[in-house]
Amino acid sequence: MQTLTPLPAARPSLRPLLALPVIVSALGFFVDVYDMLIFSIVRVPSLQSLGLTEGAVSTAGTFILNCQQAGLVLGGILWGVLGDKRGRMSVLFGSIVTYSLTNIACGFVQDVNTYAVLRFLAGIGLSGEIGAAMVLVAEILPKEIRGYGSAVVAGIGYLGAGVAYLTVEYFNWRTAFFVGGGMGLALLLLRVSVFESGLFSRFKAEHKGVSRGNFGQFFRTWASTRKYLQCVAVGMPTWFVVGILATFANEFGQALGLTELVKPGRCVMLLYVGLAGGDLLSGPLSQWLRSRIKAITSLLLLSMTLCGILLFGGIDTAEGVYTVFLLAGFCTGYIAMYLTTVAERYGTNLRNTATTSVPSVVRGTLIPMTLAFQAIKPAVGTLVGAGLLGLVVYGLAFWSLSRLDETFGKDLDFVE
DSSP states (O other): OOOOOOOOOOOOOSGGGGSHHHHHHHHHHHHHHHHHHHHHHHHHHHHHHTTOOHHHHHHHHHHHHHHHHHHHHHHHHHHHHHHHHHOHHHHHHHHHHHHHHHHHHHTTOOSHHHHHHHHHHHHHHHTTHHHHHHHHHHHHSOGGGHHHHHHHHHHHHTHHHHHHHHHHHHSOHHHHHHHHHHHHHHHHHHHTTOOOOHHHHHHHHHOTTSOOSOGGGGGSSHHHHHHHHHHHHHHHHHHHIIIIIITTHHHHHHHTTOSSOOOHHHHHHHHHHHHHHHHHHHHHHHHHHTOHHHHHHHHHHHHHHHHHHHHHSOOOSHHHHHHHHHHHHHHTOOHHHHHHHHHHHSOTTTHHHHHHHHHHHHHHTHHHHHHHHHHHHHHHOHHHHHHHHHHHHHHHHHHHHHHSOOOTTOOOOOOO
């Protein structure tokens, strides 16, 4: 009897990547990144225009940034719970309205305290977009191309930092806030035509007795607590690079003895252009390796190496600093895979809560990072202080990755 050779599996179609929810999620991520990074870009000129001295700019800038990060942590939990209880779209509408209006209000500030309050409120609003968008895309796309979808969303989204920098270059910092808020409100018109995740809608109908959006479930046992904290630790290097190295790049330039002023805004812009490229690569890389963990680990190793070059590589020009930030952004561009693997680790009843709160808690870790950096800097110097902090952050990330299970190709139709 003749044995029939099985036909090779057909390559999955990439057409679903052009679906309206994917496109609108990418644009939403774009606006979210713009509004989230705009303070880091305008930190120095905006505070100087309020009459602060050079020393006060550093202190007040840290305070305001920490207020924004605190809002991100609180909002990540609130929007995450709401997304699992009421639906993914409720988060996307509510968060956009919140951060758009508060960013417009930032364009009118006249003092540091008001600035801090508004960035706190903006942080609450900004924390909902990224997680809900990634969950929505993960749930509507076939699992065979899920990695491509998250890469497209993040790759396009991170270009928002470049637009934020260019806006500040051509207009004053107050106008930059108005532009960000206006783009968010315009995005609401597109959101109206986006439908809810079918997986979530079916889950609501079939599992009415299952608890949804219970944040306490992440900490019900040591195993669940460890998994949640490990997810947080994997994301911490991103905000070490963004919140410490790029935001305070002018101080690193001085510590390196550069005669030319290093602009933090330009560093943030180049970093996020690199992040866009890295995230576009990370999706296909994980598909090729058939592993989320291997893709993230590879990029993290390169990111850590470039951080070392920035601090201790003997860079002697501002252009050299800018080049390293561009490359570091490319190698730190694992956010798409990171958020996808977080979404894949949790059931439909907790998926939005996890995927929204985890990156928000990651952003919140910037608070102890900045406090630690400011505390040890006088004793060991700017470069060594950042280097020691980086060793801790990257060490936690690598340790956590080694303990997490692989989620590539995992079916998302399950509950906790």
